[in-house]
Amino acid sequence: MPSDPHVRPARMPFRAPRVNASHAPGAHARSPEPAARGQLVAAPPGMTAPERQGRRSAHPALGRRPGPGPLYRRPGPRSHGRNTRSHYADKNGRDLDKGRVRCHSPAMHLASRTVRRAVAAATLVLLATAVGCAPQPEAKSSATAPGSAAASCAKGKQATKTSGKLTIATDEPAYEPWFKDDKPANGKGFESAVAYAVAEQLGYGKDKVVWQSVPFNKAFAPGVKTFDFDINQVSISTERKKAVDFSSGYYDVRQAVIALKGGKAAEAKSIADLRGLKLGAQVGTTSLDYITDVVKPKQDPAVYAKNDQAKSALKNGQVDAVVTDLPTAFYITSAEVTNAKIVGQFENQGGTPEQFGLVLDKGSALTPCVSGAVDALRKDGTLARLDQQWLSDAVGAPVLK
Secondary structure: OOOOOOOOOOOOOOOOOOOOOOOOOOHHHHOOOOOOOOOEEEEEEEOOHHOOOOOOOOOOOOOOOOOOOEEEEEOOOOOOOOOOOOOOOOOOEEEEEOOOOOOOHHHHHHHHHHHHHHHHHHHHHHHHHHHOOOOOOOOOOOOOOOOOOHHHHHOOOOOOOOOEEEEEEEOOOOOOOOOOOOHHHHHHHHHHHHHHHHHHHHOOOHHEEEEEEHHHHOOOOOOOOOOOOOOOOOOOOOOHHOOEEEEEEEEOOOEEEEEEEOOOOOOOOOOOOOOOOOOEOOOHHHHHHHHHHHHHHOOOOEOEEEEEEEHHHHHHHOOOEEEEEHHHHHHHHHOOOOEEEEEEEEEEOOOOEEEEEEOOOOOOOOOHHHHHHHHHHHHOOOOHHHHHHHHHHOOOEEEEO
């Protein structure tokens, strides 16, 4: 602040050291000599007790005005309270700061608190506005959102293993009556015909279908598949669904018992008649499940990697009977083991018919598309027509109870 030549500069306050009255009776007398800078001086004559209890200023230089004479700091206890004034007096004891509000006065504190509250309120309003105007996260879309399945199942544009192609797998050899002449690609046999009908529903012509050979057990084993779907008389089951996806069932099937004519099992009329016999089936099939869960034989069943081995064991007398699905049983007895007969067929267990389904990768995007195709073929009568064309002989076997 620029100095004014007409104003006498203010002197710093003096403060005399405090002395206990019991030790220095004359402590309250005015000091004859000026006190050193920064020390207190004796209280002016006539100062009352409340005046002597004046509080210390936050800073002695704040708001100080030039006065008629040197300034004196009134002695009093030091205080760090927020409700304080700077108490300066001239040499006659007059309070030069009377009525002036300092930064720590109640009025100033109230004003500061009001400002802080106003700022806080304004900040909250701004935050609320920002949150309200900010883009909100979109709700998670349903896995079956309307139109999503239709979009992903656009004909000929599905997410297949090879773009523009549909890869179908089956086992080798491919047995009749499901396939013809061990050639899945010729379109003959029930499953070959069903595979091409499904492909057409998906928008893939015969020239866009690629066949590959996959062993029966590997088709529904855990792991990523190299095919879009597999068709190989694979029965839909809860256990298998843990590793792969299934389409809707394309064939309702029953299991049957085959035995050599004149053998121990040939005259069986009930399930109980089979319990004392040696039975066999292919590994991993529902045929084997029927032996262990329904028949519950006294001897452990013989298990084979393929149906060809089971048929050979039956021919050689190593087993008394084998279990296969009913259409396969009819084909074996009519074309492969002609001295064998169908002893009977089992009822469906649990009230739900056993069904063959197309096998897909677990979580495949094609699953709803393929199931939709199978459902359409069942609805328009295509499956019934193909059943009549290729499996019409598989009827009439007695039921074992």
